[in-house]
Amino acid sequence: FHGLFLFTGSSLPCLSQVVAVYGTLSDLLSVASNKLGIKATSVYNGKGGLIDDIALIRDDDVLFVCEGEPFIDPQADGRAQEELTGSHTDWLTLNVGGRYFTTTRSTLVNKEPDSMLAHMFKDKDAWGNKQDPRGAFLIDRSPEYFEPILNYLRHGQLIVNDGINLLGVLEEARFFGIDSLIEHLEVAIKNSQPAEDHSPISRKEFVRFLLATPTKSELRCQGLNFSGADLSRLDLRYINFKMANLSRCNLAHANLCCANLERADLSGSVLDCANLQGVKMLCSNAEGASLKGCNFEDPSGLKANLEGANLKGVDMEGSQMTGINLRVATLKNAKLKNCNLRGATLAGTDLENCDLSGCDLQEANLRGSNVKGAIFEEMLTPLHMSQSVR
Secondary structure (H helix, E strand, O other), rough: OOOOOEOOOOOOOOOOOOOOOOOOHHHHHHHHHHHOOOOEEEEEOOOEEEEEHHHOOOOOOEEEEEOOOOOOOHHHHHHHHHHHHHHOOEEEEEEEEOOEEEEEEEHHHHHHOOHHHHHOOOOOOOOOOOOOOOEEEOOOOHHHHHHHHHHHHHOOOOOOOOOHEEEEEHHHHHHHHHHHHHHHHHHHHHHHHHOOOOOOOOHHHHHHHHOOOOOOOOEEEOOOOOOOOOOOEOOOOOOOOOOEEEOOOOOOOEEOOOEOOOOOEEOOOOHHHHHHOOOEEOEOOOOOOOOOOOOOOOOOOOOOOOOEEEOOOEEOOOEEOHHHHHHHEEEEOOOOOOOEEOOOOOOOOOOOOOOOOOOOOOOOOOOEEEEEEEEEOOOOOOOOOEEEEE
């Protein structure tokens, strides 16, 4: 297409040539041919309509002439080219929370075309963006968290200055819908978290904790790691040690009255002479522990509950266990010599090879218990057949 614009009856600046229209259509084509150096054969109006009569031309019309090719609007083609290039490379100023950022439209649009920023600035005024008196587009967000996002859109790298909270940047990335940046931030946050401290709690740390806690407050130590700690002679009444790691701890002479040791690991621990009145040790693991001379007997009638506990090889010699609940517990190879087990519940308990010599088992319930190889010498009271079925 070699035709150019003609402006009739107007003094507008020339895009090509300005001519006056007179005579016939043939006269106009002849003038256009001379002015533009082409062999003009057709004239079109601004909407692409073919003009076949000069009477159809109005003042200030924009006319297009060509040598017979189909009509192509050069202005429309120019606008399309601007949309593809110019409109995305023009410079913008953003006022984010009172701080100014200057960038290009392509930076905001190209990296994340589905983001909120891309939709805001892809087309001019598509969102009706508000501007301040200086012409900067107003965005009511945190500037310190926005800066890393803008830099990421510029070069694709996540760079955050010291002192900037990554969680804040992540929240802004989610707000603006920068999906690829969200993934980078989640990984960075995970890597920045300090490694979990699984080291055991020392006696000094725990005593400080005890002293800072009101006596009437419930102390919850559920799941904590006390492995190997010296907690001897401490007042640990009513503390919740459920599922705590107390393996190899020294709890000798400690007061554990009514403490909750359910499912706690007490393997290899020393609890000699500890006060275990009303203690809850359901399904706890005390394999190989030493509980010599412990007191499980509560004068008020509150019974210690060790149902289902693993007490393999424990040494409980001389302990007071009147009314204790050892139902379905495992006491294989345990030493219960001279223990007071009067009225104890031992139904379904594994007492294989257990040393029960010198024990008081009066009124104890041994129904269903396994007493294979158990030692019953020097019993204080005779063991009735009704108490054991195997």
